[in-house]
Amino acid sequence: EPEVTQTPSHQVTxxxxxxxxxxxxxxxxxxxxxxxxxxxxxVEFLVSFYNNEISxxxxxFDDQFSVERPDGSNFTLKIRSTKLEDSAMYFCASSELxxxxxxxxxxxxxxxxxxxx
Amino acid sequence: xxxVTQLDSQVPVFEEAPVELRCNxxxxxxxxxxxxxxxxxxxLQLLLKYLSGSTLVKGINGFEAEFNKSQTxxxxxxxxxxxxxxxxxxxxxxxxxxxxxxxxGKGTKLSVKP
Numbered sequence: 001e002p003e004v005t006q007t008p009s010h011q012v013t014x015x016x017x018x019x020x021x022x023x024x025x026x027x028x029x030x031x032x033x034x035x036x037x038x039x040x041x042x043v044e045f046l047v048s049f050y051n052n053e054i055s056x057x058x059x060x061f062d063d064q065f066s067v068e069r070p071d072g073s074n075f076t077l078k079i080r081s082t083k084l085e086d087s088a089m090y091f092c093a094s095s096e097l098x099x100x101x102x103x104x105x106x107x108x109x110x111x112x113x114x115x116x117x
Numbered sequence: 118x119x120x121v122t123q124l125d126s127q128v129p130v131f132e133e134a135p136v137e138l139r140c141n142x143x144x145x146x147x148x149x150x151x152x153x154x155x156x157x158x159x160x161l162q163l164l165l166k167y168l169s170g171s172t173l174v175k176g177i178n179g180f181e182a183e184f185n186k187s188q189t190x191x192x193x194x195x196x197x198x199x200x201x202x203x204x205x206x207x208x209x210x211x212x213x214x215x216x217x218x219x220x221x222g223k224g225t226k227l228s229v230k231p
Contacts, residue, residue, distance in 0.1 A: 004160065033217045042121075043161070043207060043221040056218055091160065095217060106217060108153075108160035 002026045004109035006092050012115045013082055021077045021112045023092030032075045033093040033106065034067065036060070043091065049075065082116045089113050119144040119210050123222035131230050132200055138193040138225045140182075140208030148210040150191040151219065152182055155205045164206070167191065178202065203229045 005024045013019050025032050034046040047057040049067055064086075066078045075094075079086055090113075093106040124139045142148065152164040165176025172184040182193045191208060205226050209219040 031217060035219075042223050043209075043219075045218045045220070048217045056215065058218070093161075093217070105163045105166065106161075106219070108162070110158065110160045 002107075004092055004094055004107050006090075006109035006112045008112055009110070010113040010115070012117065015084060015116055016081050019079045019082055019086075019114060021079075021090050021092075021114070023075045023077070023094075023109055024073050025075055025092070025094030026096070026107055027073070029094035029096045029107070031055075031095045031097075032067075032069070033095075034077045035091040035093065035108075036088040037091065037111075038085075038088040046077075079114075082114075084116050087114055087116045119146075119148060119212055119220045121208050121210055121220055121222035123206075123208055123225050125225050126223065127226045127228065129228045129230060130198055133197045135196050136194065136198050136202075136227065138206050138208075138227065140191045140193065140222060142189050142191065142208070142210045144189075144210060144212070147213045149213065150182075150184060151209040151211070152176065152180070152191070152193050153207045153209060153221075154178075155207065155224075157204070161207065164193070198227070198229045200229050200231060202227060 007022045032049040037043045045058050047061045048055045064080050068076050089111040091111045092109045120143050122141045130136050150167040153161040165174050167174050167184045175181045180195050205224045207224045208222040211219050
């Protein structure tokens with residue numbers, strides 16, 4: 001069964017360093033997303049991406065964050081200068097069809113745990 | 118703005134017992150409703166969703182949920198749970214017209230004991 005894969009599964013970084021989290025969405029999907037979950041808190045929407053541009057983003061997704069689809073398979077989240085409060089589990093997701101007016105659903109990866117020291 | 122409240126952070130039950138995981142939402146606009154499950158060390162997986170039509174929706178693994186507009190609830194139920202249902206369950210809403218911007222509850226950890 002096709003799945004969304006994320007790397008790394010866990011990354012530890014120093015405050016102020018740049019981090020890139022990588023995702024390989026399901027191959028025929030057109031919409032891509034990043035969510036995050038700070039320990040003990042809710043899963044929060046960060047950004048959605050379609051046709052090589054951001055279609056929607058939350059207040060969390062400030063100038064420190066960027067997303068890119070550098071080739072036909074990868075979808076990346078970059079955090080330019082990490083802060084302690086960026087420590088979280090980051091989930092990538094993809095969907096085939098436009099949500100949510102049809103049977104399309106979000107398929108999530110297993111997450112990348114980011115620890116900022 | 119939308120918000121989701123899952124009243125129970127943890128629900129312990131015995132195998133073969135029925136279970137209900139509660140979810141309430143608030144929104145000033147029409148929403149779609151979802152339940153996701155997260156098994157240990159795995160990603161979030163869609164259990165079921167309500168988009169329109171019948172208020173009782175059936176999902177995978179024998180789960181069902183009922184949309185109650187007057188009570189703004191979308192409780193998840195299963196008549197008889199298995200050990201394998203042990204997982205964290207997340208209720209989520211999205212505003213109609215929003216592309217994948219799901220608002221999640223804090224999750225409910227279901228622990229099924231033998």
